[in-house]
Structures are given as structure tokens and as C-alpha cells.
Amino acid sequence: MDDESAEIELLEQNLNKTRQISHRMTSILDSFDTRLARLEKSILPLYTSTQILNRRANNIEKALLKIDEVASSQEGIEAEFSLISRGPQPGQLSVYTDVVERLNASIAFKQSDQDSLQTAHLVETGAKKLTQLYTKLVAEGSAGASPPPGTDATANLFPEDILASLNPLVRFLRTLPLPATHPSHPAAPTIMSTLKEAQKGYAEMRGAWARKCLETEAKRVLDRADTIDSLNAGKEFGYWASSLLNVAEEEYGYLVDLAPLTTPALIASAYSTLLNPVLVLFSTTVTSLIAFIKRSLHKHTFLALSSYESLVLLQSKWDMLLSRRGADSRKETKTNELKDGLHALRAVCLRSFPEFLADLRMASMGKGADMSTGLADFTNSVVQYMDRLPEVQAAVGAALVTLGDGNWKMGDGMKTASGKSGEGDEQVLLQHYIYDVVMTTVKSLTELSKTHRRPALGAIFLLNNISYLRQNIMLEPRHDALRDLLSLPTTSMLESNFRTAKAGYFDTNFSPLMQALSDDPKEKGKTAAKEKFTRFFDLLEEVLERHKLARVLEDDSEARESIGEDVIKLVVPALQKFTNKQREKEFSKNPQKYIKMTPDAVEKQLKSLYFEG
Known part of the structure; x- marks a missing residue:
């Protein structure tokens, strides 16, 4: 029991010591807490001031950074403005366009309208400079210098x-x-x-x-x-x-x-x-x-x-x-x-x-007395005109369709065609027009030949011109296509007038020769025979002289020789027959006086007019 009492007493002593220690600790803590409260109360204004200073320091730093940024941006704008204002330099177009493109793209990201307007002005200036270039x-x-003529x-x-x-x-x-x-x-x-x-x-x-x-x-x-x-x-x-x-x-x-x-x-x-x-x-x-x-x-x-x-x-x-x-x-x-x-x-x-x-009709009003027997100017013109028609056939055909069939004859006293022509009629109208041209030419040539004071020369003139038309329009045109434009009435009319002209040539130039050798009941006897020979050779001499001056078909040897053969067949046999007949009658004691050339000599003379060599 003593031991337990001693232990209890010891525990109570320890407990008291612990209480004393705890009390002292509590007193210390209360004092520390009081001091902390006092310290917090004294430090709080400083802490608040420090926070304000920190915020201000941060704001100042941000402001300085913004100022640096604005200054840098301004320097960039000034540099871009200088580049844009100068305009694109030779060989540096891409540099210039890159700046304009960058400025243009930056407009969408500008925060202020002022910045956007300024940049837009630079883009506008850049566009104008590029447009000027x-x-x-x-x-x-x-x-x-413009290209030289002909190139x-x-x-x-x-x-x-x-x-x-x-x-x-x-x-x-x-x-x-x-x-x-x-x-x-x-x-x-x-x-x-x-x-x-x-x-x-x-x-x-x-x-x-x-x-x-x-x-x-x-x-x-x-x-x-x-x-x-x-x-x-x-x-x-x-x-x-x-x-x-x-x-x-x-x-x-x-x-x-x-x-x-x-x-x-x-x-x-x-x-x-x-x-x-x-x-x-x-x-x-x-x-x-x-x-x-x-x-x-x-x-x-x-x-x-x-x-x-x-x-x-x-x-x-x-x-x-x-x-x-x-x-x-x-x-x-x-x-x-x-x-x-x-x-x-x-x-x-x-x-x-x-x-x-x-113009062709007016040509017939020329002075026949003074004209030559060669080709008339308008004959040449007609042939040249016909030569060219096939080369512009489309244009002529279209124009004639517009003009209307026959209306090209206005002014000659004839009625114009009343029928209407249209597309597809070009060939027919061309044929009609060519017929009228050829017919008008032939009429003018005929009228002109009649005005010559010497009908024989007028006949040569007509033959030469009609033959030239026939040869160069119908027989041997320069363009074969012209044949397709000649209607049957045109070719028939040319052939008919050529025959008429040839007959007129024979009639005016050789009919007097044949008449001189013809038998006339009123003219009989030796005297009449002598007069016939004299008249024949006088006329023959005129024919020879006439043909030396007025060449017949000078440019068409084949046609000329054909006519020459006809002349010889007409004249020489008649002279041969008449000469033989009169020799038999012994019309003269000196027949050579009247028979100035033999039929063979006459034939030779006539051949010289028509045959070359």
C-alpha cells in the first residue's frame, strides 16, 4: 500500500508540474498572440502600401512596353510610307507588292479606326503608284514607229x-x-x-x-x-x-x-x-x-x-x-x-x-468619117470588161439581184423588169446582163460603121470589131468561166452578127469586082470586054491599096486566112472564067494591055492581103 501511495503521490506531483508548465505555456502563447495582433496591426498599412506600389510598378512597366511598341510601329509606318510614296522601283516590283499586300491584310486586324484609315491610305497610294506604272x-x-507599208x-x-x-x-x-x-x-x-x-x-x-x-x-x-x-x-x-x-x-x-x-x-x-x-x-x-x-x-x-x-x-x-x-x-x-x-x-x-x-450607146454617136478600121476603144473596153466579170462574179451577181432584172437598161427608152429577183438568180441575171452588153456593143458598132463615108472601110471596121468580140468573148475567152455566163441567145447573136459583118465586107469590097466580070446583055462586043477588064483591075487595085492601109482581122490569123480563102474562091475562078471566055473571042489583038495580071498573079496578090509570109 505504501508503495502504491508513494506512486500516487508521485503522479500527483508530476501532474501538478504539468499543470504549471501548461499554465506557463498558455500565458506565453497568449502573450505571443497579443504581440502578433499588435504586430499585424502595425504592419497592415505597410503591406497595403506595398501592394499599391507593386501594382503601380507593373502598370509602369506595361506602359513602357506599350510606348516601345507604339514607337516601333510608328517607325515601321514611316518606313512603309516612304517605300509606298517612292513607288515601285525597277526590278523590285515584288518587294513593293509584298508591302501593299501586307498593309492590305493588316487592315482586318487593326483595333482602332484611325489605324485602319491610315493603312488604307497607304494601300490606296500603293495602288495608284502601281497603276501609274x-x-x-x-x-x-x-x-x-508604225509597221512599214506592205508588212x-x-x-x-x-x-x-x-x-x-x-x-x-x-x-x-x-x-x-x-x-x-x-x-x-x-x-x-x-x-x-x-x-x-x-x-x-x-x-x-x-x-x-x-x-x-x-x-x-x-x-x-x-x-x-x-x-x-x-x-x-x-x-x-x-x-x-x-x-x-x-x-x-x-x-x-x-x-x-x-x-x-x-x-x-x-x-x-x-x-x-x-x-x-x-x-x-x-x-x-x-x-x-x-x-x-x-x-x-x-x-x-x-x-x-x-x-x-x-x-x-x-x-x-x-x-x-x-x-x-x-x-x-x-x-x-x-x-x-x-x-x-x-x-x-x-x-x-x-x-x-x-x-x-x-457609155456603149453613146459610142454610136462618134464621127464615123474620121474613124479607123481598127478596133474601137469601146470594143476593147467590152472585152476587158468581160474578161474581168468571172473574177468578181459573186459581187456582180449580188449587185444585179439588188438592181433587178433588166433595170440596168434604164434610160434607153425600154421598160424595166417588173419581176423581183432573189438569191439563186445571180447566174441568170448575169447572162441577161451580158447579153444586153454584147447586143448594145454590136448595135453601136453597126451604127458607127454606117456613118463612115466609105462603106467599104466601114464594113472592114465592123468585121474587125465583131470578129474580135466573137473571138475573145465566145471562142477563146481569157477565163473559161466566161463561157458559163454566155447564154444561147448571146452566142447565137454574136454568130449571126459575125456572118452579117462578113457578108457586108464581101458585099462592099468584092461585089463591085464580081459585077465588073458579070455578063450584062446590054454590054456586048469587044469594047465592053475591054472596059470590064479595065474596070476590074482598077477596082482590084483599089481593093489592094485599101487592104494595105486597112488590115482585116490583123490579130486573128486563122480567121483572116479563112476569109482570104473565101475571097480567092470568089474572085479568082470568076476572073479565070471571064478571061478564058474573052480570049476565045479574041477581044483584043493585044490582050496583055487589058489583062494586067493573070489569075495566078491576082491570087498571089490577094494572098498577100490575108496570108502571112
Whole structure:
């Protein structure tokens, strides 16, 4: 028990010590807590002030960083502004376009309107500088010496080196913001206006250059029209008109490739502007050509026909060309220069047919007493006219259809045809027209031959001319196609008049010879025989002298020899018979006095008139 009491007492002592320690610890902690509260109360204002200072320090640092950023941005803008203001430098187009493209892209990310407007102004300035370069390059490609006359006007129409510079520039210009693609872009309206002006300038410069390239050749065509063959002159005009279309075609291709604005309406409008000086040149050239033709229509008929035929062949290509000007342009102008030119040329061609016939009729009013027995000028003209008809058959046929069957005879007192002709009647009308030309020529030749004071020479004149017509129109035309244009009435009429002319030649030149040798009941006896021989040889001498001066069918040896054979068959046998008959009657003791030439000698003399060698 003592032990347990001792242990209990010991425990109580330890417990008391623990309580004392705990009390002292609690007192210390309370004191520490009080001191901590006092410390917190004294430190709190400093802590609050420190937080405010930290925030201010952070704000100051951020402000400094922003100031540095703004300063750097301003320096960049100033550098870009300087680059943009200078414009693209040679060989540095990509550098310039990259800056413009970067500025344009940055507009979408600018936080302030002020920044966007400033950048848009730079983009606008860059677009204008690039447009100025574009206009400068187009001007350089549209200047210089025009192609020499007689060369291809489309050759090197746009220099390759300038095209190489323009192509990348145009590709970039087409990426610039426009109202249609960037409706909210501040610079889009101004850029659109700038590009429109540049495109208009392009069209005007290229149109003026195209005209310059064609103008020299147009002048050459007009100058040569009076110095070269009419048909060739008309073909040259056709080649020039075709060259004009080729140039216009080439220019359209360039416009499509090089126009900054590619909408169909704007391309059509620019093309209309480009074509205007070219079409004006065409109209003035056609007007000058027609004025030249009208000054001497009979001389330049085939120039008109050939030119008309050449233009007709270009009509479909011309219509396609004009269709590219756009519907609005066509409504505004309401003109088709080719059709206007065709109408004017066709009117000249229509005039030529009745005027040609009128000239042929007027030819019969010449002075027959003073004319030669050779070819009349109008005979040559008719043959040349016929030679050329097949070469412009299409143009002549179309014109005659417009004129109407028989209406080319206006003014000769005959009624014009009342029936209407149309497509498909060209061949028939050509045959009718050629018949009237040949008939009018024959009538004028016949009337003219009758006015000669010496009928024998008039007969030679008629034979020579009718034979020349027959030979060169019907038998041996220069163009075989002419035979297809000769109707049966035409060939029959020519053959009939040739026979009539030949009969007239024999009648006026050799009938007196034959009459001198004919038996006349009233003239008998030796004296009559002597007079007949004298008259025969006197007449023969006149015939020989006449034929030495007035050659018969000089350019047709075959026909001339044929007539010579007929003359010999007519004269020599009659002389032989008459001579033999009179010798038998011993009409004279000295017959050589009256029979100046033997029949063989007469035949030889006659052969000298008709046979060569």
C-alpha cells in the first residue's frame, strides 16, 4: 500500500508540474498572440502600401512596353510610307507588292479606326503608284514607229519585253480590294475609280496605236488604187480590211489578258473605246475610196466590184468583232461601219451597170468619117470588161439581184423588169446582163460603121470589131468561166452578127469586082470586054491599096486566112472564067494591055492581103 501511495503521490506531483508548465505555456502563447495582433496591426498599412506600389510598378512597366511598341510601329509606318510614296522601283516590283499586300491584310486586324484609315491610305497610294506604272508600260508599248507599208500590221503589236513586265503587275492589280469583293474596305471605292481610269487610258492608247499601225497601209492602198490593176487594187483593200480585223482580234486578246478589271461589262466598254479610232479609220478609208471611184466610175468599176466582194467575205468576222463591244455599246452607236461601207460600195456598183451600157450607146454617136478600121476603144473596153466579170462574179451577181432584172437598161427608152429577183438568180441575171452588153456593143458598132463615108472601110471596121468580140468573148475567152455566163441567145447573136459583118465586107469590097466580070446583055462586043477588064483591075487595085492601109482581122490569123480563102474562091475562078471566055473571042489583038495580071498573079496578090509570109 505504501508503495502504491508513494506512486500516487508521485503522479500527483508530476501532474501538478504539468499543470504549471501548461499554465506557463498558455500565458506565453497568449502573450505571443497579443504581440502578433499588435504586430499585424502595425504592419497592415505597410503591406497595403506595398501592394499599391507593386501594382503601380507593373502598370509602369506595361506602359513602357506599350510606348516601345507604339514607337516601333510608328517607325515601321514611316518606313512603309516612304517605300509606298517612292513607288515601285525597277526590278523590285515584288518587294513593293509584298508591302501593299501586307498593309492590305493588316487592315482586318487593326483595333482602332484611325489605324485602319491610315493603312488604307497607304494601300490606296500603293495602288495608284502601281497603276501609274501600268499606264507607263502600256504607253511605252503603244509608241514608236508604225509597221512599214506592205508588212503585217499584227507583227510585234505589243513588244514581248513590255508584256513580260506587265503580266505580273496586272495579276497583282486584279487582287486589289474593290467594292464588289471588299465592301467594307476604306480604300476600295478609290481603287476602283483608279483602275477604271487606267483601263480607259489603256483602251485609248491601244486604239490610237492600232490606228497608227493601220493608217500607213490604208494610205498606201488609196495611193496605189490609180496605179495598179483595178481588181488587184480592190483585193489590196480587202487585205487591208482583213488586216484591220486581225489587229482588232489581237487587241481583244491583249485586253482580256491585261485589263485590271475583268468583268464582262467593263471589258466590253473598254473594247468599244479601243475600237472607236480603228472604226473611224475604216470609215474614212472607205469614204475616200468611194470618192476616188466616183471621179471616174467607168475606169474604176472593177475596183468597186472587187472591193465590195472582198468586204462581203469579211462580214461574219466583222459582226463577231462588233458583238464584243457589248449590247449597251451597240444600242448607243447603232452603227455597223462594214455594212455602211458595203451599202455605199454597192450603190456605186449598181450605178456602174446602167452607166456602162449608156457609155456603149453613146459610142454610136462618134464621127464615123474620121474613124479607123481598127478596133474601137469601146470594143476593147467590152472585152476587158468581160474578161474581168468571172473574177468578181459573186459581187456582180449580188449587185444585179439588188438592181433587178433588166433595170440596168434604164434610160434607153425600154421598160424595166417588173419581176423581183432573189438569191439563186445571180447566174441568170448575169447572162441577161451580158447579153444586153454584147447586143448594145454590136448595135453601136453597126451604127458607127454606117456613118463612115466609105462603106467599104466601114464594113472592114465592123468585121474587125465583131470578129474580135466573137473571138475573145465566145471562142477563146481569157477565163473559161466566161463561157458559163454566155447564154444561147448571146452566142447565137454574136454568130449571126459575125456572118452579117462578113457578108457586108464581101458585099462592099468584092461585089463591085464580081459585077465588073458579070455578063450584062446590054454590054456586048469587044469594047465592053475591054472596059470590064479595065474596070476590074482598077477596082482590084483599089481593093489592094485599101487592104494595105486597112488590115482585116490583123490579130486573128486563122480567121483572116479563112476569109482570104473565101475571097480567092470568089474572085479568082470568076476572073479565070471571064478571061478564058474573052480570049476565045479574041477581044483584043493585044490582050496583055487589058489583062494586067493573070489569075495566078491576082491570087498571089490577094494572098498577100490575108496570108502571112
